[in-house]
Amino acid sequence: MSGPPARPVSAVELIRIEGVSKRYETASGAVDAIRDVSLAVRPGEFCTIIGPSGCGKSTLLSMVGGLVSPDTGRVLIETRPVTGPDPKRVATVFQDPGLFPWRTAVENVEFGLEVQGVGGKRRRAVATELLGPLGLRRFAEKYPRELSGGMRQRVAIGRALAVDAQILLMDEPFGALDEQTRVLMGEWLLDIWRRTRRTVIFVTHSLHEALALSSRVVVMTARPGRIKSVIELPQGYPRLMESAELVTLRAKLWSEIRDESLRAMGES
Amino acid sequence: MNIVAIRAVILVAILALWEIAARVGNPLIYVPPSAALPALGELLRLRSYPDLPEHLALTAQEIVVAYGLAVAGGLGVGFALGLHRVLGRAYGPILAALYAVPSVVWYPSLMLFFGLDAASKIAFGFLLGFFPVTLAVLAGIRQVNTHLVTVARSFGASSTTVFTKVMVPGMLFTLMGGLRTGLALAVIGVIVGEILGSKSGMGSLINHAYGLFRTADYVALVIVTLVLIVASDAVASLVERRARRWTA
């Protein structure tokens, strides 16, 4: 299950990343963000990418979202190459919720639909219906500054869910939240994911998050980011962290990440 | 194409347009660059205005005195209002309201009080320079990281030590910006004062040239004044950069 990832054997592939690399020019010289990464993601999967800071996880995610184009290689979604943002198929949630401060919670959830030209009444109906499971029904008319960090991130997730895209990209969505809120948000996201059956690519630093949520964990190396290993997790939820199986998996995942984190620390 | 090259092209284009427009228009109003340059030469060789050095020196002196007073007053009032909570809350809003009044309304009273000589220009330059310095001190004090003050106190630092080791370095960045703006405004105050009514100084020469329709000389005098202004700002920016390096 671990080791260098040969092309994953899978009947159906929704997302196919083929040998992508990206190099950034910075003031202090060129930086190889990621080098020759290939990965396939199955429909309905919860795929987590984990790795040390600066390993290009976010860059990889932005390529799938069409916000960054790879220097080499390509990304295919349902066999069509990605050339730019495609909100009909892909929605992104960033670590900074990126809510529009002049829009209320419900207006923020409507944003994607509004941009796509969906009429006022229909998009309000969609957004209002989403607020229930988001746990924000009472906060529909509040402005972002009146919401807690967790609520803001739920609004951002609601905005992504509203456009009804099959693929949900999440770039450390709970990174700025405190530990307890983080765990609760994870449970809530799992529930949403299981009900809506989206395909999720989730970037995180947190071992706990990776083990609690994912169907598969992809470990990336320190810069330049490459895929170090892919770990399949057991199917059932909720994950019992104390079970022998998860304790073993946790130790294994930690040993994979530890070396890379040490390398990243030494570099900086 | 290089951005500097584009800027140069724009500058040359403006000068060329100016030249063409001026040649077509009334020569009493429009002075082409080709006529302004010789006038500048005449001025610098002290032919058109032989007493240029004295006027230039007077204006420079007025600026130095006005700015010195503005800095002293601004720092004094700023720290008094910024460090004393009740004083700050009582007089801060009054100060802000006065800042919302267009400064030139005070000038006729200053002229009446101090006369047409240097004193009224210094007073007006002081008034304009005073506000940015005061406001920068107030903003700077608000910016000081209160956590750092707490840390310093927990190590047993005295109020004086907290002031010199934590507050001043913490607010220096903002303060320097205010001091630079203060200089620019003190300069503007002095020059506005001179142009609105004076017997000597660069402003009086500008008025003289304009009154006699010596437009080319007027342009030359404006150029000399601009050099004075730009030079004062260059000095200020140099000092500002030095101070920022010390704190960094």
Place this chain on the structure above:
Amino acid sequence: MSATLRVRTLQAVSVIALLGLWEAVVRAGYVDPLFVPAPSAVVRGFGAIAPTALPALGDTLLKTAIAYVLAAALGVTGGIVIGSVRALHDTLHPFVGAVYGLPKILVLPWIVLLLGFGTAPAIAYGTIHGLFPILVLVMGAVRDVDRTLLTVARSYGARPWQVYVKVILPAIVPSVLASLRLGVVFCLLGVLIVEMFAGVRGMGSVMGGLANGFRAPELFAATGLVSVASIAIVLGLDHLNEKLSHWRG
């Protein structure tokens, strides 16, 4: 006594004490009332000049209003265009910065030469005065729009016009309002300077005339009148500002 009450009391006491002290000092003959008139004389002075000063103030404010509309329209559109087109910004910002920083008073004699002594130079100079602070602030605001919001809009497939209408314009509203608040003071300043310099109509020329005639009480009254008008305008804009940016903290 609550802190707020103490502050208010201190403010009121200071103002009354200052006026009382001022009146007493003048009455006692410590200063020359020719230069520093007593507050009571200033009040009487206001009565004397009100018939000429009020129409003059109206004249000044009308010119300011025209200059302000021009400066706001040019400054806001110019700021948005220059701020959002990177090439334009990189090319033009040193020019804009230079004109913004240099004293406009130096071109005033030339503007009067060009446009004469009437209303036109006051409006032109008032516009120039107000235009640059607005332009510079709006330019900066457009460049400071939160990058994350632009990325979000892009990731949801917003077209360029949608990015303007739904992200950039709402995001710069607070800065635009702040620039408009600053701009009105600059426009009024410019108009008053021209009136003082060219001295034909308006409060600037009234005040210049009073100063030259050594009529201190009337001059102080006129100064107070313009100050009050200006503070009232700014407070009005502040009020509007608060109403329009309710989403801010």
